[in-house]
Amino acid sequence: MKALRASGAGWRALALLVLIVALLPVVAGSSYVMRIAALVWIMGLAAVGLHILMGMAGQISLGHAGFFGIGAYASAVLPARYGVPVVVAAAGGIVLAGLIAYLVGKPILRLKGHYLAIATLGFSLLIGLVITSEVALTGGPDGMDVKRLGIAGFTLESPSTWYWISAALMVAGVAVAMVLRDSPTGRALRAILDSEVAAASMGVDVARRKLQAFVIASVYAAVAGSTLALMNGFITPDLAGFMTSVEFVAMVVIGGAATPFGALVGAALLTLLPQLLASFHDYQDIAVGLIIMLSMIFLRQGIVPTLGQLLRRGIK
Secondary structure, three states, X not given: OOOOOOOOHHHHHHHHHHHHHHHHHHHOOOHHHHHHHHHHHHHHHHHHHHHHHHHHOOOOOOOHHHHHHHHHHHHHHHHHHHOOOHHHHHHHHHHHHHHHHHHHHHXXXXXXXXXXXXXXXXXXXXXXXHXXXXXXXXXXXXXXXXXXXXEOOEEOOOHHHHHHHHHHHHHHHHHHHHHHHOOHHHHHHHHHHHOHHHHHHOOOOHHHHHHHHHHHHHHHHHHHHHHXXXXXXXXXXXXXXXXXXXXXXXXXXXXXXXXXXXXXXXHHHHHHHHHHOHHHHHHHHHHHHHHHHHHHHHOOOOHHHHHHHHHHHHHO
């Protein structure tokens, strides 16, 4: 399937997404629903960032959670330990994630396939190790409290407030990904996705473009991590853990790596499933695993691309 692009169907899909965001509080506006929806938007934002790296540039990363954790812990550590304003700390965490991605990406993006996956996994494990071992700074395995964000004397902590903040960031992230896709950078990334050799022969600076995608993806992850930390008011090292990275990859693949909407659908599915299967607590992990397996067997291109194909066949 041709991916939804920043024209026509893509913008209509974005308009539908905005409509869903606007109507959800009206249809089901309880605090519980608002909190879960905000979590979906935050995880979706991180997944959209990984879509840029995987779906556009064709580069696998098992280190996405590392940048997610950097954003979260910067927002927590800097205000708690050094008295830095929360907004400045969050912005600093995002910049730090981008800088680390640049420094780490230059050498490891020379690798390909499973070698790149292992290298990015090593980075994520390193971040997790630092967070766990630096108990005085991060609280270690027990985690740490996060100072609430305040604006004009008001503390932002209600689920509805964070629903709108996370939704705005998510919609902006999707829109940026759509515009990026049809930009010169996006066209270069798609050429790399098809063939790095062919892209290089056409004058594409492959190393530079892959590094750009890696840095952009890290910024998305850091923004999402910071938002989650400020919303929850408490964080643990699991945010930067291996399983979180695997979840991000699964979100992109299950939803459909070719489009940001696929990443968002995958994020919604994997975030909501544990909530929907809460009554089957003893078998929850098994049920989630089976659903993921079945979706990969029968929806190999991902949910959104497969549904797009079915809709086009129905129209014809």
